[in-house]
Amino acid sequence: MAKQILINVAPWETRVALLEDTVLAELHLERRAERGIAGNVYKGRVTRVLPGMQAAFVDVGLEKAAFLHASDLAPPEELPPDMLPATPAVAPEELEDVEEARPARTRRPLVPIEERLAKGHELLVQIAKEPMGTKGARVTANVSLPGRHLVFMPGTRHIGISRRIEDLLERDRLRLAVEEERPSEGGFIVRTACEGASKKDIQDDVRFLTRLWAHMQKMADATGAPALVHQDLDVALRVVRDLFTSDVERVSVDTAADYARLLEFVEATMPRLASRVHHYQGATPLFEQHGVEKKIARALDRRVWLKSGGYLIFDQTESLTTVDVNTGRYVGKTNQEETVLRTNLEAAATVMQQLRLRNIGGIIVIDFIDMEKPVNRRKVFEALQEALRVDKARSTVLEISELGLVQMTRKRTRESLEQILTTPCSACQGSSRVRSVEMLAYDVLRQAQRLAALDAEATAFVLRVHPEVAAFLRELPEGGVEALEALVGRRISLDADPDLERHECDLQRSPR
DSSP: OOEEEEEEEOSSEEEEEEEETTEEEEEEEEEGGGOOOTTOEEEEEEEEEEGGGTEEEEEOSSSSOEEEEGGGTSOGGGOOGGGOOOOOSSSGGGGGGBSOOSOOOOOOOOOOGGGTOOTTOEEEEEEEEOOBTTBOOEEESSOOEEOSSEEEETTOOOEEEBTTOOOHHHHHHHHHHHHHHOOSSOEEEEOGGGTTOOHHHHHHHHHHHHHHHHHHHHHHHTSOSSEEEEOOOOHHHHHHHHHOOTTEEEEEESOHHHHHHHHHHHHHHOGGGGGGEEEOOOSSOHHHHTTHHHHHHHTTOSEEEOTTSOEEEEEEOSSEEEEEEEOTTOOOSSOHHHHHHHHHHHHHHHHHHHHHHHTOOEEEEEEOOOOSOHHHHHHHHHHHHHHHTTOOSOEEEOOOOTTSEEEEEEOOOSOOHHHHHEEEOTTTTTSSEEEOHHHHHHHHHHHHHHHHHTOTTOSEEEEEEOHHHHHHHHHOSSSSHHHHHHHHTSEEEEEEOTTSOTTOEEEEEOOO
C-alpha cells in the first residue's frame, strides 16, 4: 500500500491528509483560533468532588471545568483489572498496538475519591478527551508523554512493546535498550515506529522524555493553578510524529517555512526518513493536485456509493451512529445470497474506512443486508475485523446477529469531521446539518487565492461573498482577508452580496 502525507498550511488553518493508494484515509484539521488541547498537561484545581459518581471537576483554565473519574486518578498499579483508567491522553491509538502497558493489578477496591481529593486540591492532569458540545474535557492524572520511538508513562514501571513488532529477537533488543537507560521511576511503551531504530536513537528518546517530565514537574511546582504546563505539538508535527513511518513514501508540505520546520523535526527524530520530506511548489494547490478537496466534500455526504453499485447510508445522532447497507444497482450474476454476500463484504471494508476518515466514535450500529447462511455472516464479520486492523482507534465489535446487525464502539478523543465542518441547519430546527460558515469562509479564501493566481497583472481585487460569510471574515482576529492579501501580494476589498449562495464567491479586478 502506497502511503503519503499531504500538509496544506494557510494563515487560517492547517490541514493534514493521509493518503493510502490515493484513498483519503485520514484528515486532521487545526484552526489557528481553535487549536486542539488533547495531550496538553495542566496544573488544575479541584472545584467539586462528587462521591456518588466517584468523580471530580477540575479547573484547568478552560471555559468549562474538566471531568476526572476516580479510575483516572489512581496510579495504574492501584487499579483492579475491571477498573482500568481511560486510555492515556497522548497518542491514545498507540495502546491498541501494545502489550498490557501496566503491571499486574490487585483486586483491592479503589480508595474513594472523597478520601483522596477535596475542593481546592491541586494536581497535574492531562487532557484525554477534547471538550465536545456541552461537555467539558475529560482528564486523567496518569500522564503519558510520546516521543518518536517511545511513550513515557511516569506512573508505571512497566515496559510494553507494540504488538505489531512481531520478531522476538527485535522485541528483546528494544526492551534491553530501554531498560539500560530508563530512570528509576517511570515506564515506557515501545511504539511500532521504534522497530529497527538504533540503540542510540532509542536511548536518546528515553533521555529526552525523562528530561521533559522533570521540566514539567519543576514548572508545575513554580506555577499556581490553573495553568498550562505542557502543550502538545501542533497538528503538522504531531501527525508526522505519529504517522510518518517507513511505509510512508512521501511527506509534502506547501509552504517554505513549514517545510523547513518539518525537515528540522524529522532530521532530529527520524533522520533516515528526512529525504522523503518535500516542499511542494506546484501551481495547482496541493490538495487539488491529489483530488483531496473533492474527497473531503464527499466525506460529508450521507450516502456513500460502493464500487459494486450498492451504497451505504450514514446517520449520526447525539447518542449513536447507524450505517445502513443497501444493494442499490447491484443485482449480481448468480443468486440473491451471493449478491448479498458480495455487497456486505465490500460494505464491511468501506464502513471501516469511512468511520476512520470521518472520525466517528461512540456507539455504532451497522445494518448489513440479511444473509440466510451462518457461514456467510461469519465471512462478513471476519472481513469487518480485518478492516479494523488498520484503524488505530480502540474498538470493540460484537458478533453479527441473525438479522445482520453489528454493534460496536469506537474510541472518540476529538470531534468528528461532521462536527468540525458542519453546523445544525437553522431552517429545519437542527434536524439536519449544513456546512458551517467557518468551513465556507475558509473555502472561499482558498478559492480566492486560486483565482488571484490566475490574474497576475491585477493590482487589486474585490471579493464578493454571501453576507453571512462576509460577516464571519470581518470578525476574524487574524487569518482573514488581511492574510489573503499577504498571500497574493495584492489589495483585496470585501463585499457582501445577498444574491450569492453561502458557498459561492466572486473575485474581480478592482475598478479603483
